[in-house]
Amino acid sequence: MGETWVLMKTAQTPTNIAVIKYWGKRDESLILPVNDSISVTLDPAHLCTTTTVAVSPVFQQDRMWLNGKEISLSGGRFQSCLREIRRRASEVEDKEKGVKIEKKDWEKLHVHIASYNNFPTAAGLASSAAGFACLVFALAKLMNVKEDESQLSAIARQGSGSACRSLFGGFVKWIMGKEEDGSDSVAVQLVDEKHWDDLFIVIAVVSSRQKETSSTSGMRESVETSLLLQHRAKEVVPKRILKMEEAIKNHSFESFAQLTCADSNQFHAVCLDTCPPIFYMNDTSHRIISYVEKWNRSEGSPRWHIHLMLGRMQF
Structure with missing residues (x-):
């Protein structure tokens, strides 16, 4: 290897919004969920993370910048x-630069990471999901990792649970898995982004402030204190997953809307059933929900579904 070379890769990954929620872990360290979840991936032209990763023998340590500000990688x-x-990682060769990196060299080389979100970070729009998915995908390209997106999703999951779903477009299912090591807890694409191309998603960001209760601590408290969460994971979600898959397959918006609203309502009910209770919506959120519900009732069937997140906590 030379002494002053730099190799770079850039990736762009969209965020996703869960229509059947992930809330609660059965294993904190491996980030293994208590139930399956399904999400829709947003258009990367609107909400995404762009990450550039670079490697060079002159780098003294791994470093990362988020939206221009250095953050800790510890x-x-x-x-x-x-x-x-x-x-x-596998062997990488760049003949133009005269660089050849052996597999064993990756343990000694350091990386620099620059990541940018084009939407508010930690305001509820799954910035960590897009961020970790993009980080894993960019690093995999840089280090010539041979595994496919589903296998990579198991790595992204260890950064942020819902990140595993952002490695695919369209509708994505995160399979909770049963193995203790998390090897079967991966994301799979149900349908691609062209399957339901007349489905439009409007994001109403009612506040760009960072949420008061982080998802990590909120989930932990819910798992420890909410009886409703236990009932939801065991009895409710498995049936909803099957119905949601059918609604997506058949382009049934009425069923899709009803299931999404019911699941989102239950998510917030679990938060209220948590001790101490968690509040992720504000007065503006509640007013928008009321307006859309009245509109749908006046139409006689759902024209819109109100995903009861509205810029807060998209899981």
């Missing part, structure tokens, strides 16, 4: 993603 979730990608 956290366990970042380290898990970096470790798993390095473990799967």
Whole structure:
């Protein structure tokens, strides 16, 4: 290898909005959920993370910048993603630059990461999902990882649970899995983005402030204190997953809207059933919900479904 070269890769990954929610982990360290979930991936032209990763022998340590501000990579979730990608890295050769990186070299080389969100970070629009998905995908390209998106999703999941779903377009299912090591907890694409191309999504950001209760601590408290969450995971979600898959397959907006609204309502009910209770909506959110519900009733059938997140907590 030369002494002053730099290799770079850039990736762009959209955020996703869950229509059947992920809320609660059965394993905190591996980020294994208590139930399956289904999401729709948004158009990357509107809401996305763009990440550039670079490697060079002159870099002294791994470093990362988010929206121009350097952040620490010491956290366990970042380290898990970096470790798993390095473990799967392959030989890379750039003949134009005269650079050849052997598989064993990746353990010694450091990376620099620059990531940018074109939407408010930590305001409820799944910035961590898009961020970790983009980070894992960009690093996989840089280090010539041979695994497919579903296999990569198991790595992205260890950064942020819903990140596994942002590696695909269209509608995506995150399978909770049963193995203790999380090897079967992966995302799979149900249908691509062309399947339901007349479905439009409007995001109403009612506040760009960072949410008061993080998803990590909120989920932990719900798992520990909410009896409703346990009932939801075991009895309600498995049936809703099947109905939602059918609604998506058949382009049944009425069924899709009813299931999404019911699941979102139950998510917020679980938050209220948590001790101490968690509040993720404000007065503006409630007013918008009321307006849309009245509009749908006046039409006689759902013209819109109101995804009861409205810029807050998109899981």
